[in-house]
Amino acid sequence: xxxxLIPWFFILSTLFSFGLSASCSNSDLVSQNVFFGYWKGTKxxxxxxxxxxxxxxxxxxxKNNPSRESFSYSSGxxxxxxxxxxxxQNSGFANSDAMKVIYDEVNDNGIxxxxxxxxxxxxxxxxxxxxxxxxxxxxNYGNMQRAVRLWSQGKPFNTYQGSKTYKGKSLCYLxxxxxxxxx
Numbered sequence: 001x002x003x004x005l006i007p008w009f010f011i012l013s014t015l016f017s018f019g020l021s022a023s024c025s026n027s028d029l030v031s032q033n034v035f036f037g038y039w040k041g042t043k044x045x046x047x048x049x050x051x052x053x054x055x056x057x058x059x060x061x062x063k064n065n066p067s068r069e070s071f072s073y074s075s076g077x078x079x080x081x082x083x084x085x086x087x088x089q090n091s092g093f094a095n096s097d098a099m100k101v102i103y104d105e106v107n108d109n110g111i112x113x114x115x116x117x118x119x120x121x122x123x124x125x126x127x128x129x130x131x132x133x134x135x136x137x138x139x140n141y142g143n144m145q146r147a148v149r150l151w152s153q154g155k156p157f158n159t160y161q162g163s164k165t166y167k168g169k170s171l172c173y174l175x176x177x178x179x180x181x182x183x
């Protein structure tokens with residue numbers, strides 16, 4: 001019996017394209033290298049759960065606020081800030097491989113004193129992003145705000161005790177004419 005591979009290829013490619021269009025509607029799927037940095041410290045289950053709550057809060061805010069670029073979170077010990085450049089689609093970023101980096105790091109390894117992810121295009125904040133979470137509560141607001149200020153200027157946070165780079169993580173770029181309005 002002879003079986004044709006063409007129908008299977010068509011079915012698989014169609015299913016794959018539906019997956020991409022669901023996460024990047026009206027935008028382009030791109031791959032970037034995501035920098036992950038952290039500060040060493042004692043990891044607790046309570047901080048891990050609180051950090052996951054913060055990440056999920058950011059994901060919800062991204063989906064509910066398509067034109068916003070900066071977000072903050074504060075509850076108990078956890079303080080978080082996020083910057084998403086004007087060329088990045090918020091709803092696509094919420095479910096992106098890039099955002100999954102910080103979720104997986106915290107979920108799999110816990111959270112020491114602080115963690116962050118960033119992608120920076122030097123001098124061009126429109127295509128960059130960053131998410132930072134800190135377990136020091138309000139005493140570290142200034143440092144977290146500094147991270148967002150740097151990202152909004154197209155500069156890296158560049159403050160860490162340990163790091164790694166995750167290669168080829170996807171996110172969704174908007175066309176220039178559809179970018180978020182800078183306010």
